[in-house]
Amino acid sequence: MSVLDIRVLGDPVLREDTKPVAAVTDELRELIKNMFETMDLAKGIGLAAPQVGRTERVAVIGVEKDRFAIINPEIIEADSKHAKAEEGCLSIPDVYGDVERPARVKVRAMGLDGQTFEVEAGELLARCLQHEIDHLHGKLFVDYLSILKRRAAMAKWAKEKDKYPGFIRKLESDPSRNHEHPDEEL
Ligand code: K1U
Ligand code: ZN
Numbered sequence: 001m002s003v004l005d006i007r008v009l010g011d012p013v014l015r016e017d018t019k020p021v022a023a024v025t026d027e028l029r030e031l032i033k034n035m036f037e038t039m040d041l042a043k044g045i046g047l048a049a050p051q052v053g054r055t056e057r058v059a060v061i062g063v064e065k066d067r068f069a070i071i072n073p074e075i076i077e078a079d080s081k082h083a084k085a086e087e088g089c090l091s092i093p094d095v096y097g098d099v100e101r102p103a104r105v106k107v108r109a110m111g112l113d114g115q116t117f118e119v120e121a122g123e124l125l126a127r128c129l130q131h132e133i134d135h136l137h138g139k140l141f142v143d144y145l146s147i148l149k150r151r152a153a154m155a156k157w158a159k160e161k162d163k164y165p166g167f168i169r170k171l172e173s174d175p176s177r178n179h180e181h182p183d184e185e186l
Helices: 026-041 123-135 147-163
Strands: 046-048 058-063 066-078 082-087 097-102 104-110 116-122
Touching: 026 046, 026 058, 026 066, 046 123, 058 123, 066 116, 066 123, 082 123, 097 123, 097 147, 104 123, 116 123
Parallel strands: none
Antiparallel strands: 046 058, 058 066, 066 104, 082 097, 104 116
């Protein structure tokens, strides 16, 4: 398994639409495994393929006990009732904003076994599913902010972005999991 670099705001891949996946291949399974590892290391609750520079329509979710991949996901029902809560994004580190979204959604997707499944969600899982599906269509949470709040978020990002040359966020690997050079651990 490998930890992947995360692309940050400014990388054009975050604004592209993704391509539907035709079949679950070994290569896609490997990408998904690596995305889970990257999400966990970054302490995220979700991660979408464009965030690791890929254009497949796939994301991973890790909200409490709910941990699954969504391939070609679609929102098939959205509650007319909306809820507002703060969001962050692994591709816009240290920038946060309140986003209003449907409180509950039903999502249809393909799973790792190639079978179609549906998930009905509220609260954080519903928010996370919507945030990740947005990523798969080039949309970011800052796009929902009012002009003033978006301006403030962009001003904060202007101060942060130089930490990520080439729009790449490198995560620190957990050294206790590096067995390539065991002598260096002595
Ligand atoms: O896609 C991403 O950038 C991951 C992002 C997803 C997300 C955050 C907040 C609301 C909805 C979806 C994150 O995981 S950022 C980390 C984070 O904000 C968070 C972590 C643990 C619990 C709650 C939020
Ligand atoms: Zn995000």
